[in-house]
Structures are given as C-alpha cells and as structure tokens.
Amino acid sequence: MSQEKLLEKPLQQFVVQAQKVKGDELIEVIKQALDCVDTFVFAELLDCPNVVELENTSYAPYLHVLRIFSHGTYLDYLNDKESLPELSTSQIKKLKYLTIVTLANKMKRIPYDVLLKELNVNNVRDLEDLIIEAIYSDVVAGELDQQSGYLEVDWTVGRDVAPNDIDTMIDTLQQWCDSCESVLSTVQARIIDANRTKQDVLKHRASIENELSNVKKAIRAQIQDEEMSVDTSGPPKKSGKGTRSSGNKFWNK
Structure with a gap:
C-alpha cells in the first residue's frame, strides 16, 4: 500500500x-x-x-x-x-x-x-x-x-496547499506549459529541417545514381561500337610474295 x-x-x-x-x-x-x-x-x-x-x-x-x-x-x-x-x-x-x-x-x-x-x-x-x-x-x-x-x-x-499559494502554482504551471510549447516548437522545427535534409540527400543520391547509370551506358555503347568495328573489317589479306606454283615441274635426267 x-x-x-x-x-x-x-x-x-x-x-x-x-x-x-x-x-x-x-x-x-x-x-x-x-x-x-x-x-x-x-x-x-x-x-x-x-x-x-x-x-x-x-x-x-x-x-x-x-x-x-x-x-x-x-x-x-x-x-x-x-x-x-x-x-x-x-x-x-x-x-x-x-x-x-x-x-x-x-x-x-x-x-x-x-x-x-x-x-x-x-x-x-x-x-x-x-x-x-x-x-x-x-x-x-x-x-x-x-x-x-x-x-x-x-x-x-x-x-x-495554502490558499495564497494557488496563484503561484498556477503561474508555475503556466510557465512550465509555455516552456513545453517552446521545446515542442523547436523539436518540430528540427524535424522539418531533418526531413528537408533527408529529401535533399535522397535527391542528390538519385542524381548521382542516374549520372552513374548514364556513364555506364555510354561505356557499354562505346565498347559495342569498337567490337562492331572490328567484326566488319574482315580477316587480313595475305601477301603474294613467296607463293609457289601449284603446277608440276619435270627435271631432265
């Protein structure tokens, strides 16, 4: 109890x-x-x-x-x-x-x-x-x-509580309430700032990711272009020097 x-x-x-x-x-x-x-x-x-x-x-x-x-x-x-x-x-x-x-x-x-x-x-x-x-x-x-x-x-x-203390208590409680309101306003302002900062960070991250994606696409496209250029050139041509005739030669005894 x-x-x-x-x-x-x-x-x-x-x-x-x-x-x-x-x-x-x-x-x-x-x-x-x-x-x-x-x-x-x-x-x-x-x-x-x-x-x-x-x-x-x-x-x-x-x-x-x-x-x-x-x-x-x-x-x-x-x-x-x-x-x-x-x-x-x-x-x-x-x-x-x-x-x-x-x-x-x-x-x-x-x-x-x-x-x-x-x-x-x-x-x-x-x-x-x-x-x-x-x-x-x-x-x-x-x-x-x-x-x-x-x-x-x-x-x-x-x-x-003495009767003449009631007004003092009311004033004290009012001051406490005002203080709480002030703290609450400050907290709410900081929450808004934090949310705004969070959104800015997310936008910046999205921008960087988008930019990185574009760079990757550009690199892939360049590699593909280079590969296609190599494929369409064909095999290298052989030089005519040093070739032998396919005809048969007969030597006199």
Whole structure:
C-alpha cells in the first residue's frame, strides 16, 4: 500500500468524527488530529462544516492553529502565540517537522542557519537531533552534511496547499506549459529541417545514381561500337610474295 493511502486513514477517521460533534468534543477531535503521528494534511478536516463554523466562536483559536498545521510554519505559530492555544510538546515537534517539509519544498539543500531560525532552535546539536527524529518518523528523507552545515533533502511527506499559494502554482504551471510549447516548437522545427535534409540527400543520391547509370551506358555503347568495328573489317589479306606454283615441274635426267 502506498504512503499516501496510509496517511489518509487516520485523517478520514478524524473527518468522520468532526462531522458528528460540536463544541468541546469537536475541539478534542482537532487536538487528536494535531497529535496523531501519521496525520500531516488537514484540508479535509478544515473543510468540515462544523470546523468552519468555529470561525465566529470562542473556539476560533483552535481553527487558526489547525490552519497553521495545515500550511503554516512554527514561526507563524510563535508570531501569533498569544492568541493561540498552547501546544503540547508532541505538537510543537510535529509542527517543526512540517516546517522542515515547507522549507524542503523551497530548497533541496537547507542551510543550518535557516533551520535554526525557522525552527527556533538554539544550537546545532539540538537541530540535528530534531532532523534525525523527523527522518526516523518518515516525515523527511535526506542526509546531514555536518561539514558544510546543510540538510540535503531527498523526499518529504506532502502538505496542504495554502490558499495564497494557488496563484503561484498556477503561474508555475503556466510557465512550465509555455516552456513545453517552446521545446515542442523547436523539436518540430528540427524535424522539418531533418526531413528537408533527408529529401535533399535522397535527391542528390538519385542524381548521382542516374549520372552513374548514364556513364555506364555510354561505356557499354562505346565498347559495342569498337567490337562492331572490328567484326566488319574482315580477316587480313595475305601477301603474294613467296607463293609457289601449284603446277608440276619435270627435271631432265
């Protein structure tokens, strides 16, 4: 079973529960979703009508923190911490994991300096321990380049797309499509040139073969003319000198 299918199961459980409860029970479902080690996407939970209705209630801070877990970062939480619910130790760690995922979507080699700032970690030792835990939790796959101070990312889990990222994605996809069209046009032009060159080569070859055939015909005709000239001349005539008379001579005794 694929990694995506495995990650969908716990989320679906929370979505079903959120559709049935409200108030404190709904908040408990949200907390469980934030705590769950196998849940890294929350868009379906955010789309539940009961969850959407929290916006204008005293429970709104839980909706806001759920959005941060969906597509925000740990610094987003710290910047608005006073108005948000306090996170548990496991929730803080999970949000830091997700922050690494967000950074990895922007750069495949993440400098330690960036990670220290974004994760609000004080020293490299704690940072590397956190990254190793994220790797063992199958949130991210990569290698630590301790000498250069980088995290080399190979793979990460997926995250929800932020609403303000949709336009950027559309622009990126449009640029990709334009690039593909440009490449396709170039390939088609080269195919046309190649076909034209092929036709020129075939015409040139046919011309050479025709010329060679004409030369062969001319040579054959010349040989035939020479042979005919030899045949019509007849055998050579013998000289009259040195011939003997066929008459008999008688000698007197």
